[in-house]
Amino acid sequence: MKPFREHTGVVAPLDRSNVDTDQIIPKQFLKRIERTGYGDFLFYDWRYTPEGKPQADFILNRPEYTGSSILVAEKNFGCGSSREHAAWALLDYGFRVVIAPTFADIFHTNAGNNGILLVKLSEAQIKELLQRSQQAPGYKVHVSLVDKTVKDDEGFVAKFEIDDFRRACLLDGLDEIGLTLKHENEITAFESKRAARGW
Amino acid sequence: MPKTLFEKLWEQHVVRQNADGRALLYIDLHLVHEVTSPQAFEGLRLNGLRLRRPELTVATVDHNVPTTTNRSVIADPIAAQQIETLRRNCRDFGVRFFDIDAAEQGIVHVIGPELGLTHPGMTIVCGDSHTSTHGAFGALAFGIGTSEVEHVMATQCLWQKKPKTMQIVVDGELPLGATAKDIVLGIIGRIGSDGATGYVIEYRGSAIRVLSMEGRMTICNMSIEAGARAGMIAPDETTFHYVRGRRFAPKNFDKAVEHWQTLRTDEGAQFDRTVTIEAASLEPYVTWGTNPGMVAPITGRVPDPNSAQSEADRAATARALEYMDLKPGTAMQDIAVDRVFIGSCTNARIEDLRIAAEYARGYRVHPRVQAMVVPGSQQVKRAAEAEGLDRIFRAAGFDWRESGCSMCLGMNPDILKPGERCASTSNRNFEGRQGRGGRTHLVSPQMAAAAAITGHFTDVRKWQFKEAQSA
Ligand code: SF4
Helix, strand or coil: CCCCCEEEEEEEEECCCCCEHHHHCCHHHCCCCCCCCCHHHCCHHHHECCCCCECCCCHHHCHHHCCCCEEEECCCECECCCCCHHHHHHHHHCCCEEEECCECHHHHHHHHCCCCEEEECCHHHHHHHHHHHHHCCCCEEEEECCCCEEECCCCCEEECCCCHHHHHHHHHCCCHHHHHHCCHHHHHHHHHHHHCCCC | CCCCHHHHHHHHHEEEECCCCEEEEECCEEEECCCCCHHHHHHHHHCCCCCCCHHHEEEECCCCCCCCCCCCCCCCHHHHHHHHHHHHHHHHHCCEEECCCCCCCECHHHHHHHCCCCCCCCEEEECCHHHHHHHHHCCEEEECCHHHHHHHHHHCEEEEECCEEEEEEEECCCCCCCCHHHHHHHHHHHHCCCCCCCEEEEEECHHHHCCCHHHHHHHHHHHHHHCCCEEECCCCHHHHHHHCCCCCCCCCHHHHHHHHCCCCCCCCCCCCEEEEEEHHHCCCEEECCCCCCCEEECCCECCCHHHCCCHHHHHHHHHHHHHHCCCCCCEHHHCECCEEEECCCCCCCHHHHHHHHHHHCCCCCCCCCEEEECCCEHHHHHHHHHHCHHHHHHHHCCEECCCCCHHHCCCCCCCCCCCCEEEECCCCCCCCCCCCCCEEEECCHHHHHHHHHHCECCCHHHCCCCCCCCC
16 A cells, blocks of 8 residues: 655545445446556546546546546545445546545545545535635645645645544555454454354 | 443454554454455455455355346356456355355345354454345444455454444334335435444334344345444344254354343443434335435425525535436326336345235236346245246236346446436435436335336325235
């Protein structure tokens, strides 16, 4: 996993709530057996017409937002299916940060496991970021996991909370399996206890 | 200190507790399917790892498989490759695999319980959000991503932060015509599609206790649609009776039951949140929007965005109605359907098919409607055929299919065409879920059967049943 410390990038405003993982990556793209190459299919049904032409007004198709790497959305982002393909698609497209008021649980874990930082801000702060990025295309923010802040050049500053374990994993790009296997003795001890329960 | 059912299960599975609040939980059963596992197996290969406990892992194919006869020949080469990949991975890593032509094949959340793999008190995970289904047995069961699938394969454990607890108490008697599906749609309608994010739900109360295992599974299945980490129901005689005698039930069954009887919330235990619902206030429901919280009683109407509580709700409602092509104020019963899908891990068990068949018996599917019944598993299909349910459905003009996820998500050829409107017994009405541009309305099995016959949503409480006809 790629470590995450700090990132500065163009903000793409997606002013929708309950963005589910079926929208982030529709099912027809889940049949592949690789972890990469999903970026072209990100938000597919919103990005392309049924004939496969770009939908001109969708945010990611507007030239001002090409190369954006920070996505701002409304509440309950990533709800629905557990497909990690949603995180792979965001990452493959180039998103390193998603900022929203709330995230669905499984998506939260999947994003973390792929080095994507999810930042929770208040509804008011999200509104502010949506407005700024809609009004000034090319608008950038700087996200720091080191001091847990989101800032722009015009005075916007927001502190955010993140749990310590997830933060440590992101900062160091830690491999969880490797970490867990350090506790193999404890797992084995648990297993012998389990085997002794008698059914 | 008195404990909730969830707290008991949690404590019984903690291998290690970290100071940062994370616990390493032991996983008793890992279910695997073709869509969310290939990258996990590949990760093991790249790191030279094996499965720690292959015997606690069971795999099948369900999402991609065609539901037509002769389905071993799969036309879609990418789907075929995914299935072949799982077959090979199971062989290479020593995992029990129920292949496309196996007598045990079916939707992973249907076969787990019916084979007796799902036991009370277990921790169960699967790379699939509807793993919450197994909570109906008093198990702690939840969906995980593919990185976590790989982690469980390698370590048989998972790092988790302890979720909050919510009890949803449903007391009283369910009115005629309302089902377990209506209980859960009613709940999500009240608390919203993110109302339980961060929580594990325990469903309690007299209306839950009287439900069959099938009904309990329907409710726990849709916990994720309220955002919950998991949903559970304390095991009781109904549960023990269901598990007893099944192929993978515990060998020393009585001893297991002794333990299972302790798996209930103690008197006086505290939950972080409580929601109470009068069963008598529930009705048959139909969703009108693009998330499962957008729901109305069959006697209700499509809402007006302008009467929404907030600007965000107004925008979301307007957007949903535009996608669904519905006008505010339309009576739910006036909405006509093109397709009917009876299936999925929510409502494709034998009891679901029995009740749907009761409504279909002696009728014909409306000429405009194309209706299909997709049993949840091969075992369900055989049981239904032994009872003659397939003949009732076929005589009425329903398609009778092989088992799989089918049009619940349309990864196989069963999909809606753009603009088609479907009454579906599945669990998600997201945009494009059943096919791009398709419009999904979630309902119970009898509501789906009735809509197939009349061609529009119909109040099942007024249904005229037809007697069994002698052939
Ligand atoms: S039936 Fe639908 S919800 Fe259930 S596992 Fe299959 S795709 Fe997922």
